[in-house]
Amino acid sequence: xxxxxxxxxxLGVSCRYDGAAKPVDECMRLAEEAFLVPxxxxxxxGLPTPRPAAGIRGGDxxxxxxxxxxxxxxxxxxxxxxxxxxxAEEALRIAETVGADGFVLKGGSPSCGWGRVRGVCAxxxxxxxxxxxEYA
Ligand code: SF4
Numbered sequence: 001x002x003x004x005x006x007x008x009x010x011l012g013v014s015c016r017y018d019g020a021a022k023p024v025d026e027c028m029r030l031a032e033e034a035f036l037v038p039x040x041x042x043x044x045x046g047l048p049t050p051r052p053a054a055g056i057r058g059g060d061x062x063x064x065x066x067x068x069x070x071x072x073x074x075x076x077x078x079x080x081x082x083x084x085x086x087x088a089e090e091a092l093r094i095a096e097t098v099g100a101d102g103f104v105l106k107g108g109s110p111s112c113g114w115g116r117v118r119g120v121c122a123x124x125x126x127x128x129x130x131x132x133x134e135y136a
Contacts, residue, residue, distance in 0.1 A: 004100060006027060064081060089124070103133070
């Protein structure tokens, strides 16, 4: 059985910035074929729930990791880059510990996004060679 790291909000955990979850039936069913390890990089980075929305400025998640871009709160522009990078590093530490085969990530997030929005955690997972699947 494969071991997959999965954005906790996709499994119904209320860890989103607005205190909500984003459960996806298809993700719930993954539990029948894989060992799922739910995680939320923003919580792992020390941010509270709920928390102010944030976005990447100056590039994408890979640029944030390279120090060329940052993550800032939308409402007041506060710099939360360190929390996002720390959360991504913690998530990857867990992935390594459990011997994960890949990541299943929530799209549109400055942490987990892997499509239109390329998040910080997704970028770090990709850089470490993990397979990534995204659900909107
Ligand atoms: S950081 Fe990832 S796991 Fe956490 S709420 Fe956002 S999309 Fe879901």
